[in-house]
Amino acid sequence: MTSPNQKSDPIFAPISGPAFTAPELPTYESLMDCIRCGRCLPVCPTYQQTTLETFSPRGRLSLMRAVEDGKLDLADPGVEEHLYHCLDCRACNTVCPAGIPIGELIVEGRAAVEEKHPRAWLIRLILTHALISPRRIEWFAWPARLAQRVKLDKLGVAMFGWVPRFGPALKDLVQMAPTLPKPLWRELAKPARSLQVVAQKNGSSETSQVSQSQYRVGFFLGCVMNVAFGDASRASVKVLKQFGCDVITPQDQMCCGAPQDDQGMKDVARRMAKRNIEAFEKLGQLDAIVADCAACSGFLKEYAHVFHDDPAWAERADRFASKVRDVTEWLDQIMPSDWPASAGATKSITYHEPCHLANVQGVRRQPRALLMRLKNKGVDVRELPDATRCCGSAGIYNMTHPAMSKELLDRKMADVVSTGAEVVVSANPGCLLQLEWGAKRTGSTVKVKHITQVLAEAIEERTAQ
Numbered sequence: 001m002t003s004p005n006q007k008s009d010p011i012f013a014p015i016s017g018p019a020f021t022a023p024e025l026p027t028y029e030s031l032m033d034c035i036r037c038g039r040c041l042p043v044c045p046t047y048q049q050t051t052l053e054t055f056s057p058r059g060r061l062s063l064m065r066a067v068e069d070g071k072l073d074l075a076d077p078g079v080e081e082h083l084y085h086c087l088d089c090r091a092c093n094t095v096c097p098a099g100i101p102i103g104e105l106i107v108e109g110r111a112a113v114e115e116k117h118p119r120a121w122l123i124r125l126i127l128t129h130a131l132i133s134p135r136r137i138e139w140f141a142w143p144a145r146l147a148q149r150v151k152l153d154k155l156g157v158a159m160f161g162w163v164p165r166f167g168p169a170l171k172d173l174v175q176m177a178p179t180l181p182k183p184l185w186r187e188l189a190k191p192a193r194s195l196q197v198v199a200q201k202n203g204s205s206e207t208s209q210v211s212q213s214q215y216r217v218g219f220f221l222g223c224v225m226n227v228a229f230g231d232a233s234r235a236s237v238k239v240l241k242q243f244g245c246d247v248i249t250p251q252d253q254m255c256c257g258a259p260q261d262d263q264g265m266k267d268v269a270r271r272m273a274k275r276n277i278e279a280f281e282k283l284g285q286l287d288a289i290v291a292d293c294a295a296c297s298g299f300l301k302e303y304a305h306v307f308h309d310d311p312a313w314a315e316r317a318d319r320f321a322s323k324v325r326d327v328t329e330w331l332d333q334i335m336p337s338d339w340p341a342s343a344g345a346t347k348s349i350t351y352h353e354p355c356h357l358a359n360v361q362g363v364r365r366q367p368r369a370l371l372m373r374l375k376n377k378g379v380d381v382r383e384l385p386d387a388t389r390c391c392g393s394a395g396i397y398n399m400t401h402p403a404m405s406k407e408l409l410d411r412k413m414a415d416v417v418s419t420g421a422e423v424v425v426s427a428n429p430g431c432l433l434q435l436e437w438g439a440k441r442t443g444s445t446v447k448v449k450h451i452t453q454v455l456a457e458a459i460e461e462r463t464a465q
């Protein structure tokens with residue numbers, strides 16, 4: 001049987017397939033587009049680490065083609081291993097002269113594998129019950145918060161750190177976990193009155209900003225941002241309000257669906273997407289839907305593609321996706337070029353580019369333009385070598401593939417340290433978490449912050465003057 005997306009010409013027909021029966025890609029035709037030029041190899045982090053063809057974008061496409069040709073069984077554990085060994089960083093997409101959406105094809109391949117081999121029960125549990133909304137993740141985070149407060153996490157490592165296999169994973173998890181701040185969800189998902197209360201708590205100047213808003217912005221709060229980087233999202237909201245945004249978050253907002261999509265659980269990701277489209281539609285007319293998590297903003301923009309073949313949702317998804325802006329994009333658009341008026345406390349900064357901001361969304365200039373505003377006020381902004389190379393976080397990759405993740409992290413930290421910058425900024429919770437872990441692993445004193453945190457600090461300094 002030939003997929004509707006495939007040409008009828010037999011040259012584009014799989015020998016024995018199609019094995020990939022998911023309604024989306026990959027089609028055999030798209031797998032055939034590879035001209036085997038090899039340009040994708042040097043930019044692929046997993047190929048850089050191993051120099052093995054099977055760990056390269058080209059190799060992964062060949063693997064999927066071999067499945068379609070019946071040379072490999074989709075249920076073969078090797079197929080699963082190499083498709084899930086990809087970071088979904090999409091660096092390959094940016095250099096492929098044939099324009100193959102390699103990263104997307106690999107993720108689609110995972111969806112087909114997932115039908116044969118569902119992900120491990122723990123991964124499914126996390127992605128279907130915990131990481132499903134900012135409020136739900138709070139429930140699951142409180143035991144960790146309590147454990148940190150009474151130092152149970154450290155005690156656990158002392159008691160069980162020696163246990164083979166389990167011990168090292170526990171040590172990594174405890175070291176990786178950031179000190180959990182107060183979550184932001186309850187402050188945000190309330191009517192406008194509470195926004196004013198928050199504003200008054202943070203300084204009287206903001207109260208007038210709420211009433212004089214120029215823009216009506218739906219703020220999408222990422223699940224991990226809420227529990228692990230609530231202070232960074234607080235800074236994002238503060239800066240948005242400072243520049244004339246009325247910030248609204250719907251109470252029924254869900255996870256964006258990116259972690260589920262990344263793990264091949266497309267049905268779950270679609271359910272999240274539908275709930276989010278409905279939730280933001282209820283807010284009425286918005287100038288933008290802004291997220292300060294690059295993985296979220298990247299996937300929210302992909303909703304148009306997620307529903308492109310669903311007549312009931314395509315138009316609504318397209319309308320939703322067209323409004324989505326990463327916070328760095330939106331701030332660059334609305335923030336006057338002579339802002340901020342002062343540099344803030346930070347003396348030197350370097351910037352690690354999230355893959356899902358640079359490679360997926362093509363947002364490279366705007367975060368740098370925001371940092372240039374600080375440079376104009378005297379901050380020493382230093383370019384990070386190979387800034388876009390993945391730090392090894394990649395969703396839950398640092399837990400599913402700890403060895404590769406640590407290799408990539410140690411390379412990234414060596415680059416960060418080589419800049420001599422006092423602060424490394426980024427714009428994605430996975431990167432922030434990974435870089436903080438890297439600083440602990442290497443004993444580096446570099447501070448890790450979201451871009452909006454350094455902007456908020458500069459604004460605070462001006463307010464204090």
Ligand code: SF4
Nearest residue numbers: 034035037038040096
């Ligand atoms: S860059 Fe594109 S065409 Fe070239 S080998 Fe890689 S996937 Fe194939």
Ligand code: SF4
Nearest residue numbers: 044086087089090092
């Ligand atoms: S998405 Fe990243 S890790 Fe995966 S094949 Fe492409 S470059 Fe390699």
